[in-house]
Amino acid sequence: MEKGMKDHAALAEAFINDEERVDWHDGALWWIRQKRDIASKQIPEWEDLRETASRIKNNVLSNLHDYLLQFEANATLNGIKVHWAADAEEHNAIVYSILKDKDIKQMVKSKSMLTEECHLNEYLIERGVDVINSDLGEYIQQLDNEPPSHIVLPCIHKRKEEIGEIFHEHLGTEKGVSDPTTLTRFARRHLRDVFITRRAALTGVNFAVAETGEYVVCTNEGNADMGAHLSEVQIASMGIEKIIPKKAHLGVFLRLLARSATGQPITIYSSHFKKPREGQEMHLILVDLGRSRQLGRVDFRDSLKCIKCGACMNTCPVYRKSGGLSYHNTIAGPIGAILAPNLDMKKHADLPFASTLCGSCSNVCPVKINIHDQLYQWRQVIVREGYAANTKVLGMKAMAWTLSSPTSYSTLGKAGRWVLNNIPFAVNNKFNPWYKQRDMPDGPKESFDAWYAKNNSQDSEKD
């Protein structure tokens, strides 16, 4: 971690201080997890679908180079201008140059976590381009000058009263109004003006089909379509891992995506974009931003199968109790914790440890990413690369030494139990994080070892 930066544990603790909010956050996400369970259990072939999706993605990752070139060729034939960006800086520069060419100073965006990863909004605003996020949750986050806390539900950590307050401050709604319908209607009116006046629209990409050179954008609000259909310049930003080989594969992913994300059978809008309409320009930017490096990490390449449904976040008890912003990374939760160290291992060294390794994430994942195993593997890499705190290294060495020898282990065990029995205040104090909100176990008089040595012969005779 960088000096002065708070790690997941500290940020989570701050979130947990407001216990009422945590309970509500936890409950809201658990409700969505339950909707996902109901939806997935209505399809008898659910587990087969997961397996199929996982295999399609394995194929994609093994042939990424070929599929990307095939996609580029077909998209170009369709009339889409395809760009390649190695990193965030290149991506942002491409977007800016497209806008500059047309002298466009205002753009509307639909949800794209990739552009969040690239910090595109800040980049464009610095250059005098106004950007508005049109996904309602993202819009609220933008007004409040905060990043999204969840990839599907960007402001799930905010209560409706807080949103009412933000609207009052920024959009001039009446103070104290927190009715969701009223607020949504107000935002819609405001965003309609945006859609009508913006000459450029940027969307994310959920799936890009190599075979046809088209891409699919899934939203529940139709905001991507509103922006794209009304604009004269349409830009799509996609991570290179979003490619799928054939149009026939779309059915597999579209059935899995919405059910995993929110428990819906399908997103309200699953829009196919293939070629620009007359008079419109269409650009698509293929962005690497660490993807090919992750592809080269054998233990972590599977993380690129992710279709960004957010199911792992909704099911993750740590995420539900600690809030998405505690992960200090664009993609939060379990999947974020295995993507982030690839981007910056030092900055994100804490994230693979922000898990109990309960394994729920791997089992809800619609493309079967072994998320919790990868968290375990990252821990090994992070320690090996020297990003563990010195105190932890010393502690672990001492523990390994003690446990390697039956004699030292037994001596220490005896000492530990003696302390618990005779001088409990030696461990029951504020330096012991266990004791802060939990009691220590009672120290039994003797260990099982000692009992066995004394009783085993009698015990055997009795039997």
Next chain:
Amino acid sequence: MTVGLFIPCYVNQFYPQAAIATLQLLRKVGVEVVYPSKQTCCGQPMANSGFEHLTQECNDLFLENFSKFDYIVAPSASCVLHVKQHLHSATDPAEADRVRSNVYELVEFLTDVLKVENLRARFPHKVGIHQSCHGLRGLYLAQMSELNALPFSKPVHLLNMVEGLELVTLDRPDECCGFGGTFCVAEEAVSVKMGKDRVTDHTKNGAEYITSVDLSCLMHLEGILHRNKSAIKAVHIAEILNSTL
């Protein structure tokens, strides 16, 4: 058939009664059990913290203690899973492989290997099961709610043989308790909040006892129960299954 009894380090030191119950239960169902006295720990605390490279001596010690047995049985799903997944030997990989595939958690040994159908036990109380994640999703001791698959539960199968025992239904039957090894201190706030919520689920559904196949989860939940002066007790499943008629 001789079973090597594997008693994890913290069970040995803090919960001898669960280890004793395990030993007596195995003998009661007719198994010859030996406890190799030079055992310490499976190495999981180091490995899960990213220090798997420091666990070779623990692995070697484990092999030294348990190589000679047909089966190795432990009252802890978490430690068993660690051995199953990570026990390695630089000098005798084949032996490590054999040991890995012969190590069993107590409940799965009773249901899958011994196929126990009768226990002659009595525990007239309302009991909530805390599914240990390593038992549930690692050793697959029960069906997890994440999968679209038929339900089953090995712990429930055994607890149903106990006279007078009434299982309570939880709102979230397979949620993690937040122990998570060193997570419980490194992420103290999240860990405790998760534990408190697990306890609440059991409390509001009327449990008098919380049981589990993992004492580590129970140690964490018990710490919270004690602190809050709750009347609910944590008890390892071996103690229930070994209770007398």
